[in-house]
Amino acid sequence: MLPARGEEKADPSLPPDExxxxxxxxxxREVAAYxxxxxxxxxxxxxxxxxxxxxxxxxxxAEAAQMLRTLSGRTHEVYTGVCVIxxxxxxxxxxxxxxxxxxxxxxxxxxxxxxxxxxDKAGAYGAQGKGALFVERIDGDFFNVMxxxxxxxxxxxxxxxxxxx
Numbered sequence: 001m002l003p004a005r006g007e008e009k010a011d012p013s014l015p016p017d018e019x020x021x022x023x024x025x026x027x028x029r030e031v032a033a034y035x036x037x038x039x040x041x042x043x044x045x046x047x048x049x050x051x052x053x054x055x056x057x058x059x060x061x062a063e064a065a066q067m068l069r070t071l072s073g074r075t076h077e078v079y080t081g082v083c084v085i086x087x088x089x090x091x092x093x094x095x096x097x098x099x100x101x102x103x104x105x106x107x108x109x110x111x112x113x114x115x116x117x118x119x120d121k122a123g124a125y126g127a128q129g130k131g132a133l134f135v136e137r138i139d140g141d142f143f144n145v146m147x148x149x150x151x152x153x154x155x156x157x158x159x160x161x162x163x164x165x
Contacts, residue, residue, distance in 0.1 A: 016049040017094040020081030025092055028083035040162050041085040046147040048099075048123030050076035055123045061113050067124035068112070068134075073103040076123065078145045082153055086160040093156060095149040097140025099127070104134050122147075 014022060027043035035041050048055035050071060058064035081094045104112075117131065118124035125131030127138070127145045143150045154164055 012054065016047060016054065016077065016079045017081070017096065019054065020045045020047055020079045021083070021092045021094050022081070024081035024083040025090070028085050028090070032085040035085075037087055039086065040157060040160060042082070042153065042157075044080055044082045044148050044153075046078060046080040046122045046144075048076055048078055050074065057120055057122055058118060058124045061119070064113050064118040064124040065109050068104060068109045068118070071101050071123065071125075072109075072134075073101060075100040078123070078140075080144050080147055080149055082149065082156060084153070084156045084160055086162070089160065091156045091159060093152050095141055095144040095152050097138055097142075097144045099135060099145055100137040100139075101134045102136040108134075 011019070011022065023045035024043045027045065028041050031043065032041045048067075048071070055067050055071075055076075058067055075098055078097045078099055079094055081092065084091045112118060112125075112130060112134075115130055117126050117129050121131070125134060127135050127142065138145055141149045141151060144152075157164060
C-alpha cells in the first residue's frame, strides 16, 4: 500500500460529486506514477455537504465542535469519489448518501471532540466509531459514509478485470 502524499487542492466552485472525483483522481494519478502497470491503484476522497458548503476535516477542536453544532438535528449529504487506475485505464465514480443526525447536546459535542475522533474525519464525525451515536438514519451506502463505497469499488474493479470473490 502506497499512500498519496500530495496536497489536496480542489476547486471549491465544483459541485460536490465532481469535487470528490477530482480529488480522488489526483490521488490515484500520483500513486499510479510509481505503480506497476498491472497494479490496481485505488484512491478515494470523502466530503460532507450541507447548506451548499463543504465540510472537510476540521483544523482544530473548535472547528470540529462548530461542524457538529451545524449538523445537529439535520440531514446532510456525504459524497465519496473513487478512482481506480489499472493498465492505463482510469475509472471514476461518485457515491452519495444522506445522513440524518439526532439533536446533539453541547455536553455530547464537547465529550466527543475530546476523544480526538472528529479531528481526522470529514464533517468531524466517524459513523463507524463513537460518532455513530449521533446518526439517526442513513439513506444510501453506509460504507460510503465511512469513506469507501465498497459496492461501487467492487464494480469498478470488476470492470478492470480484478476478481474479488
